[in-house]
Amino acid sequence: MNIGIVIILLFGLLFFTGGSVGIIRFPDFYSRLHPAGKLDTMGLLMTMGAMALYNLTDFSMTALITSLKIMLIVVFVFITSPTATHAIVDAGFRAGLAPWTKQKKEDDP
Amino acid sequence: MEKIFFYAGLYLALLMALSLYRAVAGPTVLDRLLGVNAIGSKTTALLILLGILYQRVDMFIDIALAYAALNFIAVLGASRYFQKRKGLHGENENL
Numbered sequence: 001m002n003i004g005i006v007i008i009l010l011f012g013l014l015f016f017t018g019g020s021v022g023i024i025r026f027p028d029f030y031s032r033l034h035p036a037g038k039l040d041t042m043g044l045l046m047t048m049g050a051m052a053l054y055n056l057t058d059f060s061m062t063a064l065i066t067s068l069k070i071m072l073i074v075v076f077v078f079i080t081s082p083t084a085t086h087a088i089v090d091a092g093f094r095a096g097l098a099p100w101t102k103q104k105k106e107d108d109p
Numbered sequence: 110m111e112k113i114f115f116y117a118g119l120y121l122a123l124l125m126a127l128s129l130y131r132a133v134a135g136p137t138v139l140d141r142l143l144g145v146n147a148i149g150s151k152t153t154a155l156l157i158l159l160g161i162l163y164q165r166v167d168m169f170i171d172i173a174l175a176y177a178a179l180n181f182i183a184v185l186g187a188s189r190y191f192q193k194r195k196g197l198h199g200e201n202e203n204l
Contacts, residue, residue, distance in 0.1 A: 002110060009117055013124075016151060020127040023147055029140055032131070036143050040150045047117075047154045054110070055166055062167070069170050070157060073177060077150065080181040084146060084188075091188040092139050 001057065005050050012046030015039050028100030029092055037085035041078060048074045111162065118158040125151050142187055149180035 022035025052067040125148050132144030153173050160169025 006113055009113070012154075013117060013120055016121065016124050016154075019147065020124045023128055023131050023144065029137060029143070032140065032143060036147050040147055044150060044154055048157065051114075051157050051161060051166075054114075054161065066167050066170060069174075070166075073153065073157075073170070073174050076174070077153065077177055080177070081150065084181055084184040087185050087188040088139055088142060088146070091192040092137075094192050095139075097137065097139070 001053075005054050008046050008053070009050040012043045012048075012050060015043030015046060019043060029097060030089065030099050033085055033089060037081060041081045044077055045074050114158055114161050118155055118162070121151055121155050121158070125155075138191055139188070142184060142191075146180065146184050149176070149183075153177045153180070 016039070019035045019039035022039065023032055026032045026035065048070050052070040055063050055067045055070070128144050128147040128151070130144075132141050132148065135141045135144060153176055156169050156173040156176060157166065160166040160173075163169070
């Protein structure tokens, strides 16, 4: 049981690491939104799932409700994180931010 | 088991410091908004970890839920605010 919890937690931290490295190293604002939107949500699901499982090790009704509330936070984030990402993309697109291309900067207006 | 959760929280704080680089040195305003959003979604997980370390999970869950809602509303409001602004790019020319 504990080994499974640790493995799920480590995979969640791996997803968080990928998200942070992607945010730092991608070249463009639009491409940076990809790790920020996806990997953080997946890492949150796995770390929260590990903690909800750990909370259930000594079983009682209170612990069950607490774990259910943790998973409800995950459901909330699964709804709101793509919405927030889409709002940021929309703001950038309407402000006229040009996507990154491989050419150099000299033909930019 | 508690020690594993402690080191996981420490590592999560390190990742938040990595995302803080994008929030400080982002070329545009929306990059900073993106970095702050990433920090906020990591904070939600870190709050539950703190609740397990203090053995008061039922109290820290409500704080984490309020933080997630606040993060969402802040990002939505800021992106609506910066939607029609000119000069989002070109504030710092070299990416």
